[in-house]
Amino acid sequence: MPVIAARAGVHPTTMYRRWGSLGELLGEVATSRFSGDIVVPDTGTLRGDLERWAGAVATDLADPDVLALMRATVGSSPDGGCACVADRQDQLAAMLEREIARGGAAPTVQRAADLVLGPLYYRALFLAEPADSEWARGLVDLLLGVDPR
Numbered sequence: 001m002p003v004i005a006a007r008a009g010v011h012p013t014t015m016y017r018r019w020g021s022l023g024e025l026l027g028e029v030a031t032s033r034f035s036g037d038i039v040v041p042d043t044g045t046l047r048g049d050l051e052r053w054a055g056a057v058a059t060d061l062a063d064p065d066v067l068a069l070m071r072a073t074v075g076s077s078p079d080g081g082c083a084c085v086a087d088r089q090d091q092l093a094a095m096l097e098r099e100i101a102r103g104g105a106a107p108t109v110q111r112a113a114d115l116v117l118g119p120l121y122y123r124a125l126f127l128a129e130p131a132d133s134e135w136a137r138g139l140v141d142l143l144l145g146v147d148p149r
Helices: 002-008 012-019 022-034 046-061 064-076 080-101 109-126 133-143
Strands: none
Touching: 002 012, 012 022, 022 064, 046 064, 046 080, 046 109, 046 133, 064 109, 080 109, 109 133
């Protein structure tokens, strides 16, 4: 915090008064960074929406700055990961709810997060092998029960 305060030109007390800890500061930065940066597509089909969205998430996770922020945030506090995925889960919910409103069937948000978001984040954060759009589309196939072979 003192290094960040010095760079910002404020006293460290100012930083601690506002955020309390480095974890809180990083959580707010991550929430700000990951909120609204990917537009929820509306292609007319759940498959199209999820494929376009998963490709955009994969592209975002390939950015070294994004990965650095995510790693710092996840490691900063027990709730650090929540700041990195909350908006993504809201985006998933919006697409799935829209499909249900159209009269279609949709998986739960948790299942979609487990089968699409989980592998994308795991690959980017822990394997340092960000996925490409084609691989992300394969995750959508798995979610929607299509044999990718």
